Amino acid sequence: MKSYSLVFFIMFAALSRGAAALAQPPHFRALAFYSTAEEPDHVQFAEGALKFFAAAAAKDNFSFDSTTDWSKLTDAGLRDYQLVIWLNASPTNPAQRRAFEQYMEAGGAWMGFHAAGYNDKDTGWPWFVDFLGGAIFYNNSWPPLPAKLVVDAPTHPVTRNLPQAFESPANEWYGWKPNPRLNKAVQVLLTLDPSNYPLGLKDVLTEGDIPVVWTNTKYRMVYMNMGHGDKIF
Numbered sequence: 001m002k003s004y005s006l007v008f009f010i011m012f013a014a015l016s017r018g019a020a021a022l023a024q025p026p027h028f029r030a031l032a033f034y035s036t037a038e039e040p041d042h043v044q045f046a047e048g049a050l051k052f053f054a055a056a057a058a059k060d061n062f063s064f065d066s067t068t069d070w071s072k073l074t075d076a077g078l079r080d081y082q083l084v085i086w087l088n089a090s091p092t093n094p095a096q097r098r099a100f101e102q103y104m105e106a107g108g109a110w111m112g113f114h115a116a117g118y119n120d121k122d123t124g125w126p127w128f129v130d131f132l133g134g135a136i137f138y139n140n141s142w143p144p145l146p147a148k149l150v151v152d153a154p155t156h157p158v159t160r161n162l163p164q165a166f167e168s169p170a171n172e173w174y175g176w177k178p179n180p181r182l183n184k185a186v187q188v189l190l191t192l193d194p195s196n197y198p199l200g201l202k203d204v205l206t207e208g209d210i211p212v213v214w215t216n217t218k219y220r221m222v223y224m225n226m227g228h229g230d231k232i233f
Contacts, residue, residue, distance in 0.1 A: 041172075
C-alpha cells in the first residue's frame with residue numbers, strides 16, 4: 001500500500017458520492033487552511049498536502065480550495081464547503097473559533113493533521129479539547145522517524161483498505177494525556193505499535209498506548225498525527 005493511501009481513503013470514505021465524471025458537478029467542496037508562519041517542517045508538509053489534494057481533486061471530481069487567510073473562517077466563508085481541512089495550524093481568533101464550532105455542530109466535516117490538533121494549557125479552547133476527544137498534547141518523539149502502525153478498526157471506511165500493520169513515513173509522533181481511547185465517543189483507527197519503543201533519539205517515547213488516527217463519533221471528523229516534514233506523501 002502506497003504511503004498516501006490512508007489520506008486518500010479518508011477523503012473518499014467521508015465524502016465521495018460516486019464515481020467521478022467530468023461532466024458532473026463536484027462530489028463535494030473542500031477548503032484547506034494552512035499557515036506559512038509555522039516551523040519549516042510543518043510548512044513543507046502543507047506544501048506537499050496542497051499538491052496531493054489538488055491532484056486528487058482533479059482525478060476524483062471534488063473541488064479543492066486552499067488559503068492562508070484564516071479570516072475566511074467565518075459562517076459565510078464555510079457555507080459552501082462540505083469539508084474543512086487544517087493542514088498545519090488552528091485558529092486563535094475567538095470569532096473564527098466560534099464559526100468553526102457552529103460549522104461542526106451543524107454537521108460539517110473536518111480533517112486535521114499533526115500540529116492542527118496540538119493543544120496545551122495555553123491554548124484556551126475547551127471546546128476543541130472536547131472535539132478531539134479530550135486529548136491534550138503530552139509528549140513527543142524527536143527527531144522525525146518512521147514507525148510501524150497498527151490498524152485498530154479494519155472494517156471502518158477509513159482503514160478497511162489498509163493492511164493490518166504497515167510502516168508510516170518519518171514523522172514527529174505525539175503522545176496524549178488523557179488517552180483519547182478512554183473517551184467512549186472516540187474510535188481509534190490507528191495506533192503506534194509497541195515494537196517501536198523506544199521511539200526517538202533526543203525526545204523519546206518509551207511506552208504506552210498512543211493512538212495516531214482517530215475520530216470523535218459525535219462529529220464528522222478525523223484527526224491524523226501524521227504531518228511533519230516532506231516525507232509524508
